[in-house]
Amino acid sequence: MAETDRTAPAVDFVGGAVGYRFRSQAGRSHALLKATGVSPTRSLHVIDATAGLGRDAFLLASMGATVTLIERVPEVHALLSDALEAARNESDEFAAIIGRMTLLHGDARALLPTMQADVITIDPMHPPRTKTALVKQEMRLLRDLVGTDPDVGDLLAAALSADCGRVVLKWPLRAASPQASRKPSHQIAGKTVRYDVFRRPQRPTESSPRA
Template sequence: MIAIDDKFCPESSHLIAETFTIPLLSQLSEIPDFLLSWKETDEGHILELNDGGKSPISIDFLAGKKAHRRQFGGGKGQPLVRAMGQLENTLPNVVDATAGMGGDSYVLASQGFEVTLIERSQAVAALLFDALQRARLSEDSEILQTLQHMRLVHSDSAQYLRQTADQVDVVYMDPMYPHKKKKAAVKKEMAMLQKMLGADTDSENLLDAALHKATYRVVVKRPKGAEPVFHPTIQPSTNISSPNTRYDIYSIKALKASGQLSE
């Protein structure tokens, strides 16, 4: 069970509770497994997710790893950005179907892509919401421009893709998988998320929904050396690799031309 501590920042707590259907701690008679609470900093209050351990997680688009990736990640030449491709006269719009902590979406938005972040977890969606709200208070025009390209939706991604009437050029997927334990920050975030969300059991369903909704391509992030996400009839058209990661690319035009993907 997840709850939000409304002792501090009650107005913001109530907004998040209502938006993401998260119970307020003050209204519970039992201790939740995961708690959203507010940390006071010089820049204001930051929403954190805690499972009772000593290392809560939060999202910050203004500093830390995400800011570093935006500034020094390699711009349009980085594999993630190249994997999204480019339409004849514009950049494709992207649905990040597994938004998670928002890092990849933020990089893509900083390069001019219109990105819809889909996150089904109540707690993670709440962290993203808080991070976006705080980032919009920035006086940095580049950050504010990046945020204009980001839209957060709290939903099951496969259901969203099958129901939305919006055109979707690219669907991007980053299925959860065990990370190598090299960096403490990655280890901490992934350990808590895997504990809260459980094993990823519906990547096949999401890939199928993505293939039938995207008009340009589907991109799936995989660990280097890992098998593609299973699909009974369809394999990636190509891929782009980096030292530790591979981006499997499913070209919709190529799949339809070969008869692997029905209209």
């Protein structure tokens, strides 16, 4: 039997944790859905500006969203591309989900100003935690490939000025937020991460009272 390359993270939408979450429908109560507003009854277009292993993007697409994934590291982009193709060939059900996912190669800081979406999600490589045992194997392998993403402030700035109704930043629960031009509208906290949600400020309408 051929040995698996365990220097690369596994990207697999059909088996493993992602496939289990899909089949068991455990993802239906995931905080990311609340943060983004994605649900099977709304057909939103989401840009996942930090595609990584594609887990978040697959969850969103499996809940009916159309998702554009952006990944800048060539090796990670290639792993994702292969995994999308494998899942497309798995079954009609998977093919329908993968049909809502479009993978782009590039730096989201450059691409976002040319794009439009209902929601942009950002999940950069977070600063290493001291309790390294808590970081899952796949994330450790991804970090070996990618390093950290020290330019998250620039990415958040690009997202906040893009043509989009909502920006969602996934960030360690207790870490200080990156610099941003405005404060989050609200936060959704999980056990170890939180989602900072930035809604587009309302533009004054003709009928709004003037100050």
